[in-house]
Amino acid sequence: MSAATPPAQRRLIGALLALLLLAQVDQPYPEIALLQHIPTMLLIVAAPWLLRRWPLSTASVACIALFMALHTLGGRYAYSNVPYDDWARAITGSSLSDAFGWTRNHYDRLVHFAFGALSVIPVAEIARRWGGFGPRGATLTVLGWVLAISCLYEIFEWLLTIVAAGETADRYNGQQGDIWDAQKDMALATLGAILVLAIPRRDRREYA
Numbered sequence: 001m002s003a004a005t006p007p008a009q010r011r012l013i014g015a016l017l018a019l020l021l022l023a024q025v026d027q028p029y030p031e032i033a034l035l036q037h038i039p040t041m042l043l044i045v046a047a048p049w050l051l052r053r054w055p056l057s058t059a060s061v062a063c064i065a066l067f068m069a070l071h072t073l074g075g076r077y078a079y080s081n082v083p084y085d086d087w088a089r090a091i092t093g094s095s096l097s098d099a100f101g102w103t104r105n106h107y108d109r110l111v112h113f114a115f116g117a118l119s120v121i122p123v124a125e126i127a128r129r130w131g132g133f134g135p136r137g138a139t140l141t142v143l144g145w146v147l148a149i150s151c152l153y154e155i156f157e158w159l160l161t162i163v164a165a166g167e168t169a170d171r172y173n174g175q176q177g178d179i180w181d182a183q184k185d186m187a188l189a190t191l192g193a194i195l196v197l198a199i200p201r202r203d204r205r206e207y208a
Helices: 007-022 030-053 058-076 084-092 096-100 107-129 135-163 166-173 181-197
Strands: none
Touching: 007 030, 007 058, 030 058, 058 107, 084 096, 107 135, 107 181, 135 181
8 A cells, every 4th residue: 555645544444455354254145245345345456546646535535435334244245134133132132123113124225325425525525626616516516426326326236137147136236125226225325415415514615
């Protein structure tokens, strides 16, 4: 890793790498593990060059690393099978699904919401630093980014269901029988970005 990368950012990337490696131990869904974890692997490999060429604040790198960590955890369990109910039951004696009346695994919803929320600081910083945008332009860039990437990802999932074997596609897609899954995912990502953008800050230039 480049010496120019701040130590805090090197630690964040190292922690993400450690999590990625741990996620492969006794991998429960090896048939889709590569599909799930390729983006994280590529980002870790490219991070030193990217941060040297386009340096970001530690806050931005932390947002990206946290999102990829959430994705890595979801990828280990094919998203639809993240055992958060088992974890909650072990800690509190009851499950989240029982408490809220859920009939599906909602971890994917959390990650889509987090994508929008955690995109705000890095995307706004990039828009300001290299795009020359002001606060309003940075805000519009964030919303455009979240909407566009969410849409493209849902299109990718649809195309995967066409070209991949049925079981593999179903496990990767994680629709869980909800015909409005794509629309809900995009809406949650947008909501996450809007809520963070709406947070009052002393210095709005920090992210928009």
